[in-house]
Amino acid sequence: MDIKIEEINKILLEDKTPSKYFNDLLEEGRLDKYPLSELKKLKKIEQSKVHHPEGNVWNHVMLVLDNGAHYREYxxxxxxxxxxxxxxxxxxISTTKLRKGRWTSYDHDRVGADECIKLMQDMGINDTDFLNRVSNLVRYHMHFLYITNKLPFGNTKEMLKKVDINDITLVFLCDRLGRGNLEKEDKLEIIAAMHEFLDKYKDLGYGKLNFIK
Known part of the structure; x- marks a missing residue:
């Protein structure tokens, strides 16, 4: 891999708009070879326009990253x-299918939790604790939807054992904000929902909970 992990880390931790860096890599052909070619594949993965007016998964992830840059201080x-x-x-990448005229990605959170470990290892990351912690956030990134809608896929007790509740809530937040055509009122509503979610756990000793603005 011709791109060093340190370079990616610097962008993720310091840049205000990480999407510009990754879009530049894409345009320059620097994502053409494995393992970074896995990220490039996201460009061809379509999503439901109802839930994702921004388009393909790559576009969504870029929006999520830029929101993450704004909220990472928390x-x-x-x-x-x-x-x-x-x-x-x-x-x-492996779960998206067109079913009855609608794009679906059933179980992509569970599948992604395993696949991201292999991908990061192939990128040269060997810190097992770090890999597992990233994987757990990926694994539970849909749980806000599962829990609030009382869907059977949610497992709150398991989630609380595996992740930092503050940081998974930030993942929920950035994932929700990483959609096209959101008005200011929509964003404020999403942030308010995250505050309400965090309030359930603030007195239960699940770690440091930070105020999100």
Missing amino acids: ANDKKVFMWALLMHDIGK
Whole structure:
């Protein structure tokens, strides 16, 4: 891999708009070879226009990363948080299918939790604790939807054992904000929902909870 992990880390942890860096890599052909070619594949993965008016998964991930750059100061582990945002929808590559005229990506959170570990290892990351923590944020990144809609896929107790509740809430937030055509009122509503979610856990000793603006 001709791009060093340190370079990616610097962008994820310091840049205000990481999407510009990754879009430049894409245009310059620097994502053509494995393992970074896995990220390039996201460009061809379509999504439901109803839930994702921004278009393909690549576009979504870029929006999520830029939101992450804005909110990373609130993360308890900024590096884990930002890598999780980069990897959060990697499972859609193998799970996205057109069913009855609608794009779906069932189980992409579970699948992505495993696939992101292999991908990051192939990129040269060998810190097992770091890999597992990123993987867990990827694994539970859909749980806001599962929990609030009382869907059977959610497992709150398991989630609370595996992730930093503050940082998974930030993942929820950036994932929700990483959509096209959001008005200011929509964004404020999403942020308010995250505050409400965090309030449920603020007195339960699940770690440092940071105020999100």
